[in-house]
Amino acid sequence: MGNFKMKVLVSMVSAALALAACAQVTEKSASANKASETVSASKLPVIQAVLTQAPNVPPPITRKYAAKVVVHMETQEKVMRMADGVEYMYWTFGGQVPGQFMRIREGDEVEFNLSNSPNSKMPHNIDLHAVTGPGGGAASSFTAPGHTSTFSFKALNPGLYVYHCATAPVGMHIGNGMYGLIMVEPKEGLPKVDREYYVMQGDFYTKGKYGEAGLQPFDMEKAIKEQPDYVVFNGSVGALNGDKAITAKVGETVRLFVGNGGPNMVSSFHVIGEIFDRVYVEGGKLENRNVQTTLVPAGGSAITEFKVDVPGTFIIVDHSIFRAFNKGALGMLKVNGPEDKIIYSGKQADTVYLPEGSATQSIANPKSAESTKPLTKDEQVALGKNVFENNCLACHQANGEGIPKAFPPLAKSDFLNADHNRAIGILLHGRSGPIKVNGETYDSVMPAIALNNDQIANVLTYVLNSFGNNGGQVTPAQVETQRKAAPPVANNEHG
Amino acid sequence: MLRYCFALMLIVSGNAWGQGDMASITAGEYRPLYLSADSPVISVQSFLLDKQPVTNQEFQSFVSQHPKWQRDAVPALFAEKAYLSHWVENAGQYGPQAGDANKPVVFVSWYAAQAYCQAQNKRLPTVAEWEYVAQASPSRIDGSQEKGYNQKILDWYAKAAKQAPGEVAKDEPNYWGVHNMHGLIWEWSEDFNSSLISGESRDDSSVNKDLYCASGSAGAINPSDYAAFMRYGFRSSLGAKFTLNSLGFRCAADGQP
Numbered sequence: 001m002g003n004f005k006m007k008v009l010v011s012m013v014s015a016a017l018a019l020a021a022c023a024q025v026t027e028k029s030a031s032a033n034k035a036s037e038t039v040s041a042s043k044l045p046v047i048q049a050v051l052t053q054a055p056n057v058p059p060p061i062t063r064k065y066a067a068k069v070v071v072h073m074e075t076q077e078k079v080m081r082m083a084d085g086v087e088y089m090y091w092t093f094g095g096q097v098p099g100q101f102m103r104i105r106e107g108d109e110v111e112f113n114l115s116n117s118p119n120s121k122m123p124h125n126i127d128l129h130a131v132t133g134p135g136g137g138a139a140s141s142f143t144a145p146g147h148t149s150t151f152s153f154k155a156l157n158p159g160l161y162v163y164h165c166a167t168a169p170v171g172m173h174i175g176n177g178m179y180g181l182i183m184v185e186p187k188e189g190l191p192k193v194d195r196e197y198y199v200m201q202g203d204f205y206t207k208g209k210y211g212e213a214g215l216q217p218f219d220m221e222k223a224i225k226e227q228p229d230y231v232v233f234n235g236s237v238g239a240l241n242g243d244k245a246i247t248a249k250v251g252e253t254v255r256l257f258v259g260n261g262g263p264n265m266v267s268s269f270h271v272i273g274e275i276f277d278r279v280y281v282e283g284g285k286l287e288n289r290n291v292q293t294t295l296v297p298a299g300g301s302a303i304t305e306f307k308v309d310v311p312g313t314f315i316i317v318d319h320s321i322f323r324a325f326n327k328g329a330l331g332m333l334k335v336n337g338p339e340d341k342i343i344y345s346g347k348q349a350d351t352v353y354l355p356e357g358s359a360t361q362s363i364a365n366p367k368s369a370e371s372t373k374p375l376t377k378d379e380q381v382a383l384g385k386n387v388f389e390n391n392c393l394a395c396h397q398a399n400g401e402g403i404p405k406a407f408p409p410l411a412k413s414d415f416l417n418a419d420h421n422r423a424i425g426i427l428l429h430g431r432s433g434p435i436k437v438n439g440e441t442y443d444s445v446m447p448a449i450a451l452n453n454d455q456i457a458n459v460l461t462y463v464l465n466s467f468g469n470n471g472g473q474v475t476p477a478q479v480e481t482q483r484k485a486a487p488p489v490a491n492n493e494h495g
Numbered sequence: 496m497l498r499y500c501f502a503l504m505l506i507v508s509g510n511a512w513g514q515g516d517m518a519s520i521t522a523g524e525y526r527p528l529y530l531s532a533d534s535p536v537i538s539v540q541s542f543l544l545d546k547q548p549v550t551n552q553e554f555q556s557f558v559s560q561h562p563k564w565q566r567d568a569v570p571a572l573f574a575e576k577a578y579l580s581h582w583v584e585n586a587g588q589y590g591p592q593a594g595d596a597n598k599p600v601v602f603v604s605w606y607a608a609q610a611y612c613q614a615q616n617k618r619l620p621t622v623a624e625w626e627y628v629a630q631a632s633p634s635r636i637d638g639s640q641e642k643g644y645n646q647k648i649l650d651w652y653a654k655a656a657k658q659a660p661g662e663v664a665k666d667e668p669n670y671w672g673v674h675n676m677h678g679l680i681w682e683w684s685e686d687f688n689s690s691l692i693s694g695e696s697r698d699d700s701s702v703n704k705d706l707y708c709a710s711g712s713a714g715a716i717n718p719s720d721y722a723a724f725m726r727y728g729f730r731s732s733l734g735a736k737f738t739l740n741s742l743g744f745r746c747a748a749d750g751q752p
Contacts (some may be wrong), residue, residue, distance in 0.1 A: 123732030
């Protein structure tokens, strides 16, 4: 609505100016400033756009004048990793999901050159939500493989905008990863911060279930039913985890440019253990303060800013929480620096609480398909890593060292290495009551994890061959044997 | 154009076209973006269609008889720079690389494809004709409901065109005895640019609502719609002088089987 009004206004103003110019020369000086903003593109200084891949963001804009910004972007179709052992044919802007981040200034004139790789099977185009005009540039940028389309637009409204492919079938082009962000900075610029990052959520629909290995084709029916197998940040499971986590130091202010490509899911964007000091709601001008979770619509954005006060790993999630722990919508911000025990003490006590009637819990899991051909140890390790990250990592930690006094270590674990069958039994049936691991006593509950025989064999083989353990291999047949055996009495002692 | 071909047919006897390499297609009907119950039925008259896409070898013999379509002679108006760019020079002449003779010719413009067909008193198939034949499975005129039919098509669409296509006619022929309607290359059609799909796909429902009632995706419940969408979308992205590494053609001719 604002755009339409503005356009009408602009044409009225320019008409008025034209009349005024004929009649009265003195009017000119009053509108000189405005005129300098609307000079033809050829008179503006020409700047090549800096494009970055997530999670990086181009540097803030320091110039105080409008420019003609030239953008070159290439659409590419390529197979990349969706999760460990899982590949997907992504359609991309610039070879990665999300597409390259663009940063321009309000009033800039953009010359956009969209090239479609000669190796593409499909035509592509771009609809930039920052464009005021029919289709957001889609029709003007419709490009066959091996061609380049050029169009220009003027950035009238500041804000953080999504761009995406709008070629038929639109849902499939977006669903395959064709989206990204463009920041139109307001003329006065954004407040200075210490760190800026680019995080964009998207949902994916694959023939196979979450984690099912191999090159997974797009599943149209799931997409129409809006039942994603994957909901991820920055294009794949774990794209912001471990050594790919984004980082900051204690005391710094972090700004996240958050987008959501969809195609279907709306994000409840949340950073566990942080409060957003400031959110530019939906990527616009409205500022909200002290926000825990901000909604990011599909095809929308938000800018969040927060000061990090204490060190540690802060987990970035879509707080529609099953997406975080079962579909991949989980990233990490690692903060280094001195602790502040007043702001956050860490764990101060842990005592057993075991009321009457409590028993080992069981997490139900539908029986997943089991493979038929035997795997090599290396294959088992590779697949088991994935199982570990989805089921075990939350408690036993990425390095397998567990949490002191709460979750026993799997790293260099005497308890684990001593008896593989016991380990199988614990995964099958859960475990409660005190155990001694590496000289420390742990008295907590592990629920039975309802994995299939393959998954249990793979994850144990992975753990046995990781974290400084003694090696070895667990086969699905071993698991089957244990599954048939009665669960150990120890598990029932509180039942 | 159709009338023109019809006139030619009266002059030239049917057998002169080497019908042995062409399949006789009986008249019938098909739904564009099939399975959308509301879309209109298009009738297709009987015609003849090449059983396989035109190969590099065939196109080379055409070029040697019509040197104005040689790679270094073709006017820029009729073909882009990439025209026949997969051919190599040999004694001053461009031709396919060793081993490519029976692969479909690609990097050809619509003009070149049309010229090839005309040189043999043929023409490019219309979109309707092409789609009508493309919906056949090995055993049925309309195999689009068969299990695996759509998956095979979608699987090919999902692969990037990084490698040159394989040889023609290595697949099982469809009901009409026609090879390679899916899974090898995109193909030119005579009226490729008549789809009225603009670059702004979401607006297309107002361009030709009857034909593309599902273009805004409303009603596109079956994945097979998506295969059709992709073909229509692909065609509408083309200009007649475009030359792409996955785009070839085959010829058709009017005829009574």
